[in-house]
Amino acid sequence: METVVSGIRSTGKLHLGNYYGAVSNFVKMQNEYNCFFFIADYHSLTTHPTPQDLHGNIKQVLVEYLAAGLDPEKTTLYIQSDVPEIAELYLYMNMNAYVGELERSASFKDKIRSNPDNVNAGLLTYPVLMAADILIHQATKVPVGKDQEQHLEMSRTFGNRFNHLYKTDYFKEPFAFNYANELIKIPGLDGKGKMGKSEGEMNAVYLSDSPEIIRKKVMRAVTDAGPTKDNQTKPQEIQNLFDLMKVVSSTDTLIHFDELYNKCQIRYGDFKKALAEDMIIATQPIREKIEDISKDSKLLRQVAKHGAIKARESASKTIKEVREIIGFKSF
Numbered sequence: 056m057e058t059v060v061s062g063i064r065s066t067g068k069l070h071l072g073n074y075y076g077a078v079s080n081f082v083k084m085q086n087e088y089n090c091f092f093f094i095a096d097y098h099s100l101t102t103h104p105t106p107q108d109l110h111g112n113i114k115q116v117l118v119e120y121l122a123a124g125l126d127p128e129k130t131t132l133y134i135q136s137d138v139p140e141i142a143e144l145y146l147y148m149n150m151n152a153y154v155g156e157l158e159r160s161a162s163f164k165d166k167i168r169s170n171p172d173n174v175n176a177g178l179l180t181y182p183v184l185m186a187a188d189i190l191i192h193q194a195t196k197v198p199v200g201k202d203q204e205q206h207l208e209m210s211r212t213f214g215n216r217f218n219h220l221y222k223t224d225y226f227k228e229p230f231a232f233n234y235a236n237e238l239i240k241i242p243g244l245d246g247k248g249k250m251g252k253s254e255g256e257m258n259a260v261y262l263s264d265s266p267e268i269i270r271k272k273v274m275r276a277v278t279d280a281g282p283t284k285d286n287q288t289k290p291q292e293i294q295n296l297f298d299l300m301k302v303v304s305s306t307d308t309l310i311h312f313d314e315l316y317n318k319c320q321i322r323y324g325d326f327k328k329a330l331a332e333d334m335i336i337a338t339q340p341i342r343e344k345i346e347d348i349s350k351d352s353k354l355l356r357q358v359a360k361h362g363a364i365k366a367r368e369s370a371s372k373t374i375k376e377v378r379e380i381i382g383f384k385s386f
């Protein structure tokens with residue numbers, strides 16, 4: 056059975072981008088593969104959270120994983136920092152990653168631009184830690200959104216370099232995965248880029264948002280003055296709303312509004328109302344569970360403990376073998 060690994064940083068509530076790009080795939084994959092899903096808390100240290108915030112955010116992701124349908128009996132669900140073997144593999148993998156290529160990574164360049172005062176070494180080697188996350192369980196499939204594609208390519212490069220250096224075929228190549236066969240990028244509501252945690256509270260719809268908040272956010276989403284006869288290609292901000300509709304609404308609804316758009320008869324108020332209601336319906340089963348699960352400390356403790364044991368079993372096997380390949384053998 057193929058092995059699957061993926062994770063989400065502990066930086067706050069999950070939004071529709073996290074859900075459709077990653078978690079909805081996790082929920083399906085747990086029935087078909089040997090899955091390891093985790094909370095990437097080491098990764099979230101790059102932005103220096105306070106201990107209280109970090110702890111709260113780790114809990115938030117764990118709660119939302121469970122609310123979204125991850126089943127700790129079917130999958131190994133764990134917190135990254137509970138598995139110190141990952142940090143050890145990260146150290147080894149750093150020897151196979153060149154500073155020049157890390158500096159050229161799109162996400163690193165982005166970070167330099169958006170936060171020039173905090174260009175720390177952890178940000179530079181972020182893709183190496185990601186490779187360690189994946190290679191520690193010898194995964195071949197990694198369900199992620201489009202923004203992680205380059206990181207997957209780098210994971211393959213580092214694993215292959217290790218193989219080449221030690222003349223082995225130990226590490227398999229991991230590939231990004233999505234059931235739709237195409238990695239997706241869920242747009243935000245600001246009419247510009249992707250939905251993200253750092254793009255402002257109003258840009259993202261969170262799984263935990265109440266129906267009132269979802270309505271408010273969607274109704275405020277950027278639109279234009281309306282289609283004209285010579286403006287048949289949708290402008291970016293409108294295309295984004297159609298892209299969101301594609302994931303939360305039925306095909307009939309999508310076709311209906313698309314036809315209205317093409318006939319220049321669309322009323323954006325109605326269009327956004329329909330989109331908001333479908334988002335509310337899509338997130339409802341998850342939203343309803345979030346509150347109850349977050350109160351169940353016993354369950355959360357049990358899940359994290361059980362997950363850490365299973366993840367360490369797999370990780371320590373890899374580390375033992377990697378140590379031997381490298382030449383760290385007992386006398």
Ligand code: TYM
Nearest residue numbers: 061062063064072073076077095188199200240241249250
């Ligand atoms: P993070 O925490 O930024 O995002 C978690 C997952 O959500 C996806 N995602 C999106 N997908 C589509 N549209 C969007 N607007 C959108 N926003 C976020 C991301 O692609 C990701 O799959 N580096 C990773 C965490 C990580 C990881 C790993 C993932 C650490 N180690 C090993 C896979 C394997 C990250 O920052 O994700």
